[in-house]
Structures are given as structure tokens and as C-alpha cells.
Amino acid sequence: MNNLQRMPKVSELPDVSFDGVNEPYIPGETLNISPKLKLHSKWSDDIDPISYEVIRHNLWNINEEHGATIQRISGSPVAIYAFDLNPSILTEDAEFVFFGPYMQYMSGVTDVQVKWLLENRSDNPGIEDGDMFLANDPWVGAAHQMDVMLICPVFWEGELFCWVTNCLHQHDIGGITPASFCPSAESTFDEGILIPPIKIIENNEIRRDIEELYLRSSRSPEIVALDFRAQMAGNMAAKERILALIKRYGPETIKGVMKKIISTAEVDFLEKLSKIPDGEWRERSYVECCRPGDRQVYPAHILVRKKGNHLTFENEGTALQDGAMNATYAGWRGSVMVAINQILCWEQSFAMGGALRHITFDPTPGTFTCARFPASVSTAPVQAMEIALYPTYNVLAKMVYSDPEMRKDIMCTGGSSQFPTVFFNGLDQRGDRYAMGLIDPLAGAIGAFSNGDGISTGGQARTPICKIPNIEHTEQLYPLLILYRREIADSGGAGKYRGGLSAEVAFMPHNTEEILHNTVSSGSALPTSIGMMGGYPGVTNIITFSKDTDVLTRMDEGLLFDDLEALGGETIAVPLRQENFSQKAADIFSVTWSGGGGYGEPLEREPSRVAEDVRAYSVTREAAHTVYGVVLDRETGDVNVALTKSLREDRRHKRIQSYEGDVKTLEGELILEVTQNINVRQGDAGKHYCCSRCSADLGAISGNYKEACISENLPLSVSNPLIGDPDRFVDADPLFRQFICPGCGFIVETEICLRDDPFLDDIRLQL
Template structure:
């Protein structure tokens, strides 16, 4: 095939996905979508292979593949008609968790079906036992909200009105939910217009040939990158704090990555049995973690499509955390996906240690504040997306206060929360010393304080890394523990477990501290001036500079060179003595 034509069509397909994403975000009603950008868009061929995707949420983009195939199993492409639109959120029928609703539209050029437009959006309310539909103590799927198996939302252009009525009757904020749903519909409608224009320009035959060639090309390039990794089996184990029901009982995640030439086998045998609480991952979510890590390891220059995953075999033991039996709860599966990614990166860090980062913050603290505003009598649900920090990597510090992993969301501005609810953000800042120390420092997390100005409200606190560290590499230190607490209006205070429902009354203050990423390399090899700059920027305290980095910083923010030399020499001597003791013991 003419390579110029192939590249032009490739980027046109990517532009369609990007334009879908932009339209969805701009038309959305909820803070979690229009501000947090928790939505995604992609284009599929008629057989259900992803051929182009927006720069969006990796969890969504991976989960869309089984969602599209689930619809195609029930309605083969040849049975679809112009104007059909499909909807689903059922985790046990191709979905991921109930708040993530997939909307799919077959794309037609005349009588020919040329592809499928897919969107997935996190709806900040889908019913269930708590406002925001993310109960951290749920024990079955039925407690988590409205369940939508794959079904038609539009039939040959005509809306299936009872489905809209059912959604409106089962959510706390129907106008917002249906507004976000209409944004998804608009994005899919736009995709059909753009695909018609593309077929008019290049013809259907060329489009289909390019789609097939892009899938083959991505497979070939991905296999070439995998073949560069040394053959072998690499195993890594990480832990989640608990499952929200068995509080304080760690949940084990074990991954083994086996490289054999250009083939990859990812096996989660040894991972904990399915949890009582809502931290289970259905296969769609688990494979999304694998797909994300594979793309991160093999590089950004390979076209993003389903061809990248043809050489990967994934083993998900039935009845385990990564493949639970129905109706296990799954609403908080994001935390588990992030820990799956940590475990997989831990495997690849053994195979290609000079290319892998330390562990990311490993958490995305989505809190939904819900209640009734006494001033207006209006029921509200608004979302907060709390950020930790990015891990250090060879040659670079981690980025502060960013979610750059499989969830890839944005901070929700304080103004967005305050406009929708009587929740106020009193302070929001970088949390000093929250990044793991190292030659390259882990990115810092954040400290945020909320207060309720009127009435009462609930918030689902689904934290992580309260009892486990985001680990460092090559001598880098892990990040400190996250934690949260509530200071009541009457002066009493309480510390929060990593997963709980928080009930707030007027004047109460909720403080959340989210840890950063792990460090990379020996902290005592970090240039002293870099440490002093971190102290001046309030990313590292003077005590941590001295105790962790061996750098003494004066009150003016300068390096005390003589004191630093003594501190680092003493630390090096102790390290040598410790090594000698270990060698003797061995």
C-alpha cells in the first residue's frame, strides 16, 4: 500500500477520535467529565477492532474493546441499521463498572457499515446505596447502581424512550446524567459525519485496506519491541491496603510476565481470591491494565490500535480479584487497576531496569460529595479527583500532583466543586516530603482541606497506599503513607481508614494527604543544590534533606557544604559497615 495514503488515513482516523473526545468534553454537564476529563472516545472497524483512539483514559480505551465485542455478539454487523445506537455498563457483559457507560454507534456511508464509534464516560451518579455510586463498603453489584446490559438506545434513528425514562427514575441527578449521555450521543453522531467525509475522499476499499494494514503494522512493531526484552519469566508482588470490608487485611496482587521471543504471557495466578468489597476487576478492567503497561513499555511511536495486543496472552484465574464471579462488587476497581499496573511495571523493571520508572502514587482518590443544599433544596452530587505524584524515572524527577497512569484524569478545580455544592476548598497545596527520595525524586502528592458550609453531606473516601508504599528503584526510597482525617466542628478529630464513608456536618473539615511516587537511585547521589532547590520550593523539608539526602540546608536556603560533606561521608561509612555485616552474616 502507498505509505503516504496509509499515513494520511491513519491520522484522519485519529483526528476523528480526537474530535469526538473534544465534543464530548465540551458538551458534558458533570464536573468529573467537563473538568476531570473522565471520558474517552475511539473508532473501531466493523469487526470490533480498535483502529484509532483519542488521548484519553487508558482504562476506558482498553475496556472499550470487550464492550464493542459484547454488542457485536448480540447484534452482528450485518444486522445493524443506520441510526442504531447501543448502550451498556454491565461489568459482567463487557463493561467495567456501573458509572462507566459505553455508547456505541455503527457508522454508515449510504448502505455500507464502515465502522463503529465508541464513547465511554464516567457518570458521577448512577444510583445505588450512596450518592455518586461508589460505595467503598458494597458487598454485591446490586448495591452499586443501575445496571444496563447491552441494548439499543436508538433503533434506526428512533429513541427507545423507556430506557431514558428508566435512567431518569434511578439516579439522583437525572438532568446531569442525561446531559452527559447526550454529550456521548453527539460525539458519536459527529464521528459518522466525519467518516462519511473520509469515505467520500478515499473510497471504502482504501479505508478498509488501511484499517487492516494499521492493525498488522502495530502487531509487527509491538512484537519487534517485545523481542528486544530478554527472554524469561519475571514475577512481582504488590499489595492493596484492604478491600473496604475486611479493613486492615492486605490484598495480594501477583503478576508473572513471561517473554518468549516476540510473545508475551501475563499471568495473575497467585493473586488474592475475589474480594468481599468493591475492589474486584472484571476481565475488561484487568486486560485494560495489561494493555496500558504494554503500550507504555513498547513506546509511543506505535499506532494505538488492537493490533498491539495480538501477541499477548493473559491468564485471569476465575474467582480471583482479577476475574470475579457475578455478582461481586466492582465499583472501586480503579484502585485495583492501578495496583495491577504497579505489579506489571515491577515485572518489567527486572527485565529492562534502565527503562522503567519506580512505582507511581498508585491511587486516584475519587470522592463524590452528595447531599441536599439547604439554601435551595436541590439535591447535588459533585466529584473530587485527588492526585498523588508521578514516579521518578532514569534521568528525571517525577511530576508533582498529576495522574499520569492508567486513569489519566485531571484535577477538578476548586471553583467547580464550590459552584455545584456547599463544599468549600479551604486549602490545596503540594505535600512536602511526599515524593520518594532518590537520585531522582518522586513527584510530590497533594494536601487538600474541604469544609461543609451548610447542611450535611456524605463522601465516599476510597484511598490507597495508607499501609503500603509506592516503591522506589535502584536504591530510591518509597513514598510515605497517604492518610486522611476529619476535624469536627466541635473540635474532636478522627483519623480515616483508607476506605470508608465520611459523613460531614456544617463546619466539619476533611483533610486528605495523597502520597507521591517512588524515588529512583541513591538519595545521597542527588546533587546538593537540587535538594536545596527542593527545600526552597517546599517540596522537601530541611529535616528530610538532612536525614534522607544527607544535605544540610541553611535558613537562607543555601547548601552548607562542609556540614553536607560530613553528613554524606558518615552515611557512606554506615552503608559500608552495614554491607560488611551482611556479607559476614551470609
């Protein structure tokens, strides 16, 4: 593991130029904009409620239609099925009005790019009506090189009125690997072309010289050129509709609605913060393998600090940048913004400009979630950015839990939390070259809620309207045959409320002799869809290769099968980073993605719900007994109430029978409900944590409540029966750590950690 010495945060580097060159671009409080560019800054505060709602919904529809226009013209599976795009509307000075409902982090990186453009292009070459700017430089603001942004200023009577932008993942923009995900890259120089914002459309015409420069590095220039025109059409459609609104209602009214959307969201955000105690909340997760052959594990930390009406996010404790697993400041910030939007701003329809006025992002440069130039960042969205995003749900959930209303918005980590990226390429039956990524893991799973189960194959939370292609469509486009795609029992994290199930897809070559694969995966040794407040994690990613099976013989004989082991052959655990992995005609490639995390103690799940899970093939009989402590009748499947009660009590008793300390019960005033399992009460010695069930004293709020719990270090397989031996992929010693109340034996919290890791100090309140 690389060195984790203390390094300065952005706020501790006042003399460093965060200009998007060697360090990430981080805009200051005021922008240095050329006086050549005139900004439209007049608006009306006198807008009647009906007009406000009509115009607000018009703006929302314009933005959504913007994305749909890109999809219709592109026709790419990336746009149609992966929904790997997002449009945005911003004010003249780059405050968000609306995100689109597609891939959320793509909007999260938009405002910094527009601000860079205002500061660096407003003088030379200038920003004029009819211009559009192309950009994909991650140190300026892109997530990674393939997420290309097209930025369009909207002018009214010679003044910059607002911006419409879109971001679309491109099929290939160069680099050492087809599709431009480069798992063996050691720096950005091994990856696709980097383009800071450049004027590619001038006076409403494409600059041919710039377009040719943009397309030259691509293995698929025709596809990228079509996608560029789809992006251009999306911007033009949104621009024309905004201008039509201005002509109808007047510029000051439209700008007034934009400003009110932002200020309304700000008021709502501040009202929520007023209900939350000051404090700090932390989460820790891990990325495995930063280059081919690597067997190390790299920690990623996220911290949110709430003080008054302000939130600060940090990543201190995250491993140093290394290999090909990194993300830049913009990617990390954009990922964190996804969770903020969904937990704290969901009522505002993706309008989080007001919230951002009260949020500071203060990461540590040089870590792998805030990498300096020239780190490799092409795999950022499926590794460093996801490992920044999904733990943020947990820290925000614990932060808002004390408020009964916001508690309802809690959502555990979802499936595909480290996307099992598989890119396949080769020659099809016509001799044409193809390359594409496996999109099916976008089916993901939604993690458990504070009041109900997660959603099986419910998509990815980062893309609210995501979907996956029909099997037949994939087979039509590429020379492969999909044998099955199915949900997997026990894949959802156990808990009082169970995480959503994930799924498995298996395929073989069809009408081609060979398929070549590049894999970029993590979350295969250690689960990353972690549970919360006693919940267990979802299954890990599982990528399996079955070599020289008898599948062709069975198909010739018309025999059905649903188990790869029945097909014989050699089973190989595919390395997490592998290039040009060859799949022949009788070989089967199988991908299972992670399930949703569970919420709460599994022994508190209603036995009747466990029985129903077994009937629905969501949970196996074995897991019902070993994980949930439920005894089912062998014939009817009904719950044996007496034996279940006895088994659960016995398990809780065994957890605490070796505890030799004294258990003190707190009876003072209830101050705060901290999590489902922890309260704060006023004790003789001040405010103390205590068990929410039995009020056992868990120590002063100035300390870590976990120190007062019984801790158990258990194999990862205890957390989920589908998790295999981590030794297949990593040299580290990961485990499943439980923290148990010494008074009643219920689980207070869980951790996925390494054996030598200290207890995570996940909650530190200021009361």
C-alpha cells in the same frame, strides 16, 4: 486474609464458558458472527505515504474531537475536569485503530464489548445502520457499572465498515450509595443496574422505552440523560466525519489506512520485543480493607512472561474476590493495557491493536482482580484496577531495562495509585440535593524516570491529558469552602531520581449545615506508589478529619492559618470505608494523596539536587539528612561536601558490617544489564547476577538474586517520613524491606511487604 490456595488460570479451564454471565466474557480467536451481518473486509495496500499520513492524522483528530464533543455537551465536572471518558475507533472485527487521550482504561475495555456485541447481537436484534448500543455490564466488558459505553457501528453500502465508541462515567446509576460507588456492597445486587449491550438507538432515533429503563435507577436522571445525549452526539460526529473520509478517498483506502496503522504498530512492537531477553518479571502490592470495619490486607500480583514475540500477563497469587474491592477480567485487562500502551507503544499514538495480536491475558478467575459474578465491582477503578495498573509499570520497566533506548521510557509508579475516593452529598443553600466526588487527587504525581525526577502534581499517567478544577469552580458548584490546596514536601519517593510530589486539599462546609461523606480508600497503611531499583515509595494517602475547630472564629477575626493542628479540635483518622460520615460547619476535611515512586538508591542522588530540593520546599532538611545522607550548611543551605561524603560512606559501611559471608567478585564477560543495580556476567559456574557497581556475585540466574543480598526489615516510616502508623487501619505487620549488596553496601532493590511474605522473585531470566 482470605485463602490463597492455587487456583486454575483461564488457560487451564478449557471446559468453562467465558460468556459474560457467571464468568467474564473472553472472546476466542475467531468470532461467531451471524451471516446476516455483512462485514467490509476489502482494503488497499497501495497507499502513498502522504495520503497515509493525512488520513491517519484525520482519524486521530476525529477520535480526539469525539471526546471534546462529549465534554462540550455534557458540561459535567466528570467530563470537563476528571476527563473520565474516552472514545475509540475500531475496525469492523473490533481491532483497535485508536484510543483517545483521555481515561485510558476506558478504551482498554472497549474491544471485548464490541466483540461480545458481534457474537450476541448480530443475529437478534441485529446490527443495522443507524443503531447504537448502550452497555455497562462489567462481566461483558465495562470497568464498573458507572462507566457506560455507547457503541456505534459505521456502515458503508450495507456493510459494517468500522466502529466508533465512547465511554463516560455517569453521575449515578443506582445502588445503595449516592454516586453509585458502594463501599459496603457485598455483591453486584447492592449496586447500580447492569446492562449488557442493548439497542438504545434504532434508525437514528432514541428508543424511549430503553432510555426510561436506563434512567429509572438513577438519583440524577436529568444529568445522566444529558450525558447520554453527549455520548450520542460524540458518536454521530465521529461517524459523519469517517463517512466523509470514505466519500473523499474511497472505502478501500480508508480501510487500508486503518489496517496499516495496526500493522505498523505491530511491526514496531515486535521490533521492541526482539531486543528483550525471554523471562518473567513480577510485582506485588496490596489493597487494604474490602468492606467497612475490615482491617485485612489483600495481596495483588502481576506477572509478565516474555517468550519470543509474545507477552503473557497473569495475576496468580492475588487474593480471592471479597467484599467491595473487586474488578472483572475486562477491568484488569484494560488496566494492564494502559501501562503497555505507555511503555511499549507510546510512539504509535495510542494505537495498540497491533501489539494485542501478540499479548495473552491469562488471569485466575475468582481472584479480586478477575472476579466472578456476582461480586461487588462498583469501586473497581479506584482499587482493584489501580492495583493492577501501577505495578505493571514496574514489571514492564524491568523487562525493557536491558535495552539502552527503551530504558529511557521507564516510569515509576505515579501518585494517587490508590485513589483516595471521597464522595460528598447533602442539601445546598437552596435546598437542592447534590452529590459529587472530590476530583483534586487527579492532580496525582508522576513517578521518577530512569534519567530524571518525576513531575510534581503532574496528573495521572492513566489519563495523559487530565487536569483538575479551579478551586473557585468547585466552590461555585458545591456548598463548601476550600481552605488550601498545596504540594507536600517529602511526599515524592526518594531515590537517585525523586518521584513527583503530591498535594493536600482541605475544605469545610459553606452555606450548609452538614456535608455527608462516603470514603473508599486504600493505600493509607501501606504505600502503593512503590519505588524501583532501590527507590523509595511515595507517601500514603492521608485522610484527616478535624472536628470542632476554631476555624470560624479565626475567619471572623481575619486570621490566616496554614496548619490544621493550629485550629484545635479533635483529629480523627477517617476509616478507609465509611458511609454518611458527617461534617459540620466547624469541621475540616483534609485529603493528601500518594506521591510518585522514586528510582534508584537515594544515597546516589546528587547532593546539589538535594540542596535545591530543600530550597524549593520539595524535601525537608530532616529528610535530606536522614534519607539522602546530605549535610547542609545551617545558614546558607549549601552542601557540606566532605561531611556528606563521609556520612554516605558510613551508612553504606554500617549496612554491611554485620555480613559474615564471603563476597565473591565476578570478572567474566558482561552478558546483560538487568537493572540499574544488577548485571549478568559469565562466571565459572555459568551465568550469574552481580552488582553493577562492584560486581559482587549475587547468585545464578536460575535463582533469586535477593537471597544473596543482605536483607533488612525496616518500619514503613523509614521509607517515607510522612507515613504514619499502619496500626491505625490494618492488623497486618507491613514493613519496608531493603536488599543490599554485600560488597559495596548500596541498595539493590526494595519491597513494601508483610513480615511473613517471602522475598519476591521479581526477575527470572531465560538466557
